[in-house]
Amino acid sequence: MLLRMPGVYRPQGDTRLLCAAFHDANLPPGGTVLDIGTGTGAVALTAARAGAASVTAVDIARRAVVTARANAWLSGLNVEVRQGDALTIAAGRRFDIVLANPPYVPSVVDVDARGPARAWEGGCDGRAVLDRLCAAARDLLTPGGTLLMVHSALCGTEESLIALRGLGLKAAVVSRAREPFGPVMRGRADALVRAGLLEPGDIDEELVVIRADRAITDH
Known part of the structure; x- marks a missing residue:
């Protein structure tokens, strides 16, 4: 059971x-892990339990950082949690x-992307953070390293x-x-239909995990 302060993104689909994709990725012995958008720290703790030599977990939200640090301490796991x-x-x-x-919900309605909303608001097409992450991916990985990134197919799987x-x-x-719509998606379903991102009557979305590997010989 994980602690979760009010306003911190709840672990879900x-x-x-x-986490399942991480288990399939075969963490190398003594491997190092970066968890981007850690929230409660659920994914970072999964990596630490799997034997990572070091886990760095980052979130922009102060409450998420406090929550992740508390969960790491309660679990007795060594996870470095940083804000920013x-x-x-x-x-x-x-x-x-x-x-x-990362946040990937398309902001097709007028929203205030502050506070808890920073965990899901992805800009007009959902790719504001995704595009930055894709652009930085190679430089974040060791030769032979792996990126595992989850997002909605609404944001453009092929673009990633x-x-x-x-x-x-x-x-x-x-x-x-397939993941049923939560409150955020239900609240803007009509706007997403008007934007051509959903079909009328849609009640769920497809989530994808994209794996990107840097070649061992890529120095």
């Missing part, structure tokens, strides 16, 4: 999908596995694959699942 922009904090470092559950492959990474969808 995308979290479970990302993950790509700024990780600049100049490389990791064997990068795990990312093209961006990652354009950096010389081997990229593919390794997992898919």
Whole structure:
């Protein structure tokens, strides 16, 4: 059972999908892990339990950082939890596995992307953070390293694959699942239909986990 302060993103379908993909990724012995958008720390703790030599978990929200640190302490696991922009904090470092559950809900309605909403508001097309992450992926990975990133297919699965492959990474969808709409998606379903991102009557969305690998020989 994880602690969760009010306003911190609750682990749900995308979290479970990302954790399952991580278990399939075969963390190398002594591997280093970066968890982007850690929330409660659920994914970071999964990596630590799997034997990662070091886990760095980052979230922009102070409450998420407090929550993740508390959960790491209660679990007796060594996870470094930092607050801020993950790509700024990780600049100049490389990791064997990068795990990312970035905000990806398209902001097709007038919303205030502050507070808890920062966990899901992904900009007008849902790709504001996704595009930054794709662009930085190669530099975050050690040679032979792996990025595992979860997002909604509404944001453009092919766009992510093209961006990652354009950096010389081997990229593919390794997992898919249908997830019923939560309160946020239900509240803007009509706007998403008008934007052409949903069909009338849709009640769920497809989540994907994209895996991108940097070649061992890529130095």
